[in-house]
Amino acid sequence: MGSRLWFLLLGVLLLWCSSCSIVNCLGVNWGTMATHMLPPKTVVQMLKDNGFQKVKLFDADSTTMNALAGSNIEVMVAIPNDQLQAMTDYGNAQEWVKRNISRFNFNGGVNIKLFTLLSIFCNRYVAVGNEPFLKTYNNSFINITFPALQNIQNALNEADVGDTIKATVPLNADVYFSPDDQPYPSAGRFRPDINDLMTQIVQFMNKNKAPFTVNIYPFLSLYGNDNFPFDYAFFDGAAQPVVDKGTGIQYTNVFDANFDTLVSALKAVGLGDMTIMVGEVGWPTDGDKNGNVGNAYRFYNGLMPRLASNRGNIKRVCFLLHIVFDAFVCLLLDEDAKSIAPGSFERHWGIVRYDGQPKFALDLSGQGQNKLLVGARGVDYLPQKWCAFNPNAKDLSKLADNINYACTFSDCTTLGYGSSCNGLDANGNASYAFNMYYQVQNQDDLACNFEGLASVTTQNISQGNCNFMIQIATSSAGILGPSVVVVLLVLGFVTLLVV
Ligand SMILES: *[C@@H]1O[C@H](CO)[C@@H](O)[C@H](O)[C@H]1NC(C)=O
Ligand SMILES: *[C@@H]1O[C@H](CO)[C@@H](O)[C@H](O)[C@H]1NC(C)=O
Ligand SMILES: *[C@@H]1O[C@H](CO)[C@@H](O)[C@H](O)[C@H]1NC(C)=O
Ligand SMILES: *[C@@H]1O[C@H](CO)[C@@H](O)[C@H](O)[C@H]1NC(C)=O
Numbered sequence: 001m002g003s004r005l006w007f008l009l010l011g012v013l014l015l016w017c018s019s020c021s022i023v024n025c026l027g028v029n030w031g032t033m034a035t036h037m038l039p040p041k042t043v044v045q046m047l048k049d050n051g052f053q054k055v056k057l058f059d060a061d062s063t064t065m066n067a068l069a070g071s072n073i074e075v076m077v078a079i080p081n082d083q084l085q086a087m088t089d090y091g092n093a094q095e096w097v098k099r100n101i102s103r104f105n106f107n108g109g110v111n112i113k114l115f116t117l118l119s120i121f122c123n124r125y126v127a128v129g130n131e132p133f134l135k136t137y138n139n140s141f142i143n144i145t146f147p148a149l150q151n152i153q154n155a156l157n158e159a160d161v162g163d164t165i166k167a168t169v170p171l172n173a174d175v176y177f178s179p180d181d182q183p184y185p186s187a188g189r190f191r192p193d194i195n196d197l198m199t200q201i202v203q204f205m206n207k208n209k210a211p212f213t214v215n216i217y218p219f220l221s222l223y224g225n226d227n228f229p230f231d232y233a234f235f236d237g238a239a240q241p242v243v244d245k246g247t248g249i250q251y252t253n254v255f256d257a258n259f260d261t262l263v264s265a266l267k268a269v270g271l272g273d274m275t276i277m278v279g280e281v282g283w284p285t286d287g288d289k290n291g292n293v294g295n296a297y298r299f300y301n302g303l304m305p306r307l308a309s310n311r312g313n314i315k316r317v318c319f320l321l322h323i324v325f326d327a328f329v330c331l332l333l334d335e336d337a338k339s340i341a342p343g344s345f346e347r348h349w350g351i352v353r354y355d356g357q358p359k360f361a362l363d364l365s366g367q368g369q370n371k372l373l374v375g376a377r378g379v380d381y382l383p384q385k386w387c388a389f390n391p392n393a394k395d396l397s398k399l400a401d402n403i404n405y406a407c408t409f410s411d412c413t414t415l416g417y418g419s420s421c422n423g424l425d426a427n428g429n430a431s432y433a434f435n436m437y438y439q440v441q442n443q444d445d446l447a448c449n450f451e452g453l454a455s456v457t458t459q460n461i462s463q464g465n466c467n468f469m470i471q472i473a474t475s476s477a478g479i480l481g482p483s484v485v486v487v488l489l490v491l492g493f494v495t496l497l498v499v
């Protein structure tokens with residue numbers, strides 16, 4: 001009797017986790033810096049519809065986590081930079097692990113052994129900070145990141161989940177470099193100002209079998225550097241090869257060169273075979289002259305086959321082996337409230353739009369069978385109403401101020417140079433700004449006045465490639481979906497029988 005139940009239990013576990021054993025190492029980053037968010041359940045369904053088995057979060061928000069519970073999707077939760085200081089206290093780290101990891105997925109209803117067993121099949125990561133050593137942060141996190149990392153991993157170990165849940169620090173590619181007199185990958189080293197710190201961090205992560213996590217953005221190599229060879233940002237081999245004088249390897253894309261620079265930096269500290277995980281890689285579709293659907297299509301449709309191949313240092317062995325290559329596409333959805341300090345493109349990283357609809361064709365398996373992703377289903381939109389500049393308005397003296405106001409509290413990044421709405425005339429600019437504000441305000445009538453300069457219309461006032469959007473209708477998300485409750489109850493029941 002007992003053993004039969006064990007088989008049943010194992011069966012449930014294997015079914016639960018079966019998709020983890022299919023070698024699919026591609027995930028998505030799920031950010032939530034948007035004024036209007038799709039219900040988390042809708043997003044989770046979209047992830048499943050497209051076969052994504054991994055998702056990386058930028059926090060441990062309970063609504064998101066609850067929507068993911070029972071979904072069979074492997075989750076990487078994160079501790080934002082502004083919480084790193086708190087995690088330098090071991091008690092806080094223990095508390096964080098208790099609240100976010102031990103309780104995660106099972107809401108305390110299932111015992112920890114079962115949880116650990118499950119984790120063996122779907123191992124997960126905790127991201128400690130996000131690019132904390134970026135030069136722009138002025139060393140703010142330089143003294144706290146490593147203690148926070150140690151505390152979190154030690155707390156995971158103490159909670160008996162450290163074998164399967166690893167703490168890692170997602171780092172920007174600017175933590176390593178090649179010297180000016182040897183500008184090729186095999187000369188890669190960690191940045192001198194943080195070399196000792198990086199050495200300690202990678203030794204600690206290696207000891208705990210955690211991966212090195214790096215964000216690599218060929219788009220950023222191109223952005224703000226007009227001398228950068230355009231084709232070298234892509235994977236189709238069109239670029240003039242760059243020869244590594246140390247190894248003789250010819251590089252035709254900056255991604256491979258960058259990745260190998262990291263491998264050399266790790267080798268230089270004696271850890272050349274350390275597991276590397278790409279935490280973010282992607283291409284924006286708007287907000288810059290190089291940010292458009294055509295370039296994103298070219299980039300992703302080179303990246304996917306690249307990830308599927310075994311060339312160079314990248315070994316696509318994902319499941320329970322030592323050399324892991326996981327990549328997370330940045331980002332899943334466009335986010336209209338993300339900081340644009342780095343550039344207007346920041347709000348357009350999504351492989352799908354703000355409303356979960358696909359932007360371009362893509363084959364996630366890298367076989368070149370491009371088709372549109374499955375869009376979010378059952379999306380509720382606000383009514384078909386737009387806010388437009390009123391061309392009969394008499395007093396235009398306040399127009400600039402009103403446009404400015406509208407754009408301060410909404411997203412006008414597509415109006416900029418090289419972006420999708422840059423060709424609008426002055427009236428079009430005004431309408432665009434007014435409409436974006438009106439949609440952010442959930443089409444409140446009072447939000448489409450602008451001192452008599454605007455009025456509501458039911459005509460779609462989109463022009464050419466410039467889409468005048470209708471926002472999604474947001475409702476408060478449910479705590480636990482019915483299917484999750486059923487799964488939890490069944491698993492809880494099985495456990496009770498077994499124990
Ligand atoms: C994770 O921990 C933080 C800090 O203790 C807390 O604010 C958050 O709600 C937790 N998340 C979950 C899913 O419990
Ligand atoms: C970093 O320092 C510069 C110059 O001192 C300053 O302008 C900038 O605001 C600082 N950034 C942060 C994130 O503190
Ligand atoms: C980090 O610690 C070093 C050594 O204790 C100290 O000199 C430096 O000022 C600290 N940096 C910051 C940003 O706190
Ligand atoms: C519309 O707005 C954009 C961005 O502010 C600006 O570059 C462009 O010159 C404006 N067009 C007209 C015709 O005013």
Ligand SMILES: *[C@@H]1O[C@H](CO)[C@@H](O)[C@H](O)[C@H]1NC(C)=O
Pocket residue numbers: 384460461462463464467470
């Ligand atoms: C408005 O028109 C644009 C361009 O023709 C189209 O892409 C968009 O889907 C339309 N919007 C709505 C809400 O119908």
